[in-house]
Amino acid sequence: MINSMCICCNFWSTKMKRKTFSYKKLFFIVNQQIDILELKDLEREYILARSRLTLAQQDPSSAAIAGGASSAEMVTLLVQTGLFDIALMLCQTFNLSLTPVFEGLTFKCINLQYKGDQDQTEAWNWLAANQLPSVITTKECSATDEAWRLLAYYLENHPSQNAEYHRCVISKLLSHSIPQPDWLVNAHKVIDAAALLRLYLNYDQLQSASELVLEYVDAMLGKGYQYFGIERPLSATASLVWLPYTSIDQLLRSLSESQINEKMYKNLKDKLADYHRLVEQSSRHKLMAR
Incomplete structure (x- = not known):
């Protein structure tokens, strides 16, 4: 009888232990699978998924790559395809730098400016996929003109600290020995002329650098200072x-x-001498007024 009770107790004890072990194991598995998502997380995943779908529709050959691409990789793929609006939205959603977008669009502008009609025809397809505000023009614009206009629109509507995006565009142009559009240089002058000067020096653009300093000193002296x-x-x-x-x-x-x-050296030295004379006079007047 005792043996029988021991066997019974052992049976129930073993059975209970198995039940307890199974319960803990089940709890552990379920606990591992719990993942709480906030609304902003769902929005980010939705935007990423939608960008993958749009890319696949625009360029079916990239569908296999886009399926497992991260947000940063998707930005690269979108820029290559010319879907700049979506690339910008993805960068802003995932707090990524917009620099790859501006560099990619600048490179497309360079290619359009120095290549043939085939690139122009292809460009109209990706330009149509981006929302560029229409303007009234007196002449028919080329795809090259529209691409530059899209770049100007992005720079105006996506300001950056210390003209970071203006600087990356000009740097891209200088690295390919491409003249910078006047509107781009003028915009950089207003934001940070000193950074523009450093860029010219980095690429050994001595004439452009000298002209910039002459204009800058003239602005200090009162000529075109608002620019x-x-x-x-x-x-x-x-x-x-x-x-x-x-x-x-x-x-x-x-x-x-x-x-x-x-x-050029003499002109620059003379202009700086004029500036230093005026600085000295201004300082003297301030001391006398005290």
Whole structure:
């Protein structure tokens, strides 16, 4: 009887242990599968999924790659296909830099400007996939014109700290020895002329750098100061405006090393001398007024 009770107890004990073990194991599995998503997470996944679908519709050959692509990889694929609106939206949704979008569009502008009609025809397809506000024009625009206009529209509507996106576009153009459009240079002058000067020096664009410094000093002296974002030109009452002396000294050294740039060097030295004389007069007037 005792043996029988022991066997029974052992049976129920073993059975209970099995039940307990199974329950814990089941709880562990279920616990591992719980994943709480917030609404913003669902929105992000929806935008990513929609961008994959749009890319597959625009370029069926990329469907296999896009299926498992991350948000950053999708931006690259969208830029290559010309879906810049969606690429920008994806960057903003996942807090990614817009620099790849601006670099990609700039490269397409360069290709359109220096290649034939076949690229123009293909360009109209990807341009139509982006929402560019229409404007009234007196002449028929080419695909190249529209691509540059799309780039200008993006730069205007996506401002960046210290003109980061303007700088990356100009850098892309300089690296391919492409002249920069006037509207692009003028926009950079207003935001950060000193950074534009550094860019010119980095790419050994001494003439452009010299012209920029001459214009900048003229702006300090009161000629066209509004084009450089200067509130008030140099005077006895206005506060002094900072000049990028380190970059200017680098430019002067580079100019002095070549006889070809001798005239440019002299013009720059004379202009800086005029500026320093006015600074000295302004400082003297301020001291006398105290």
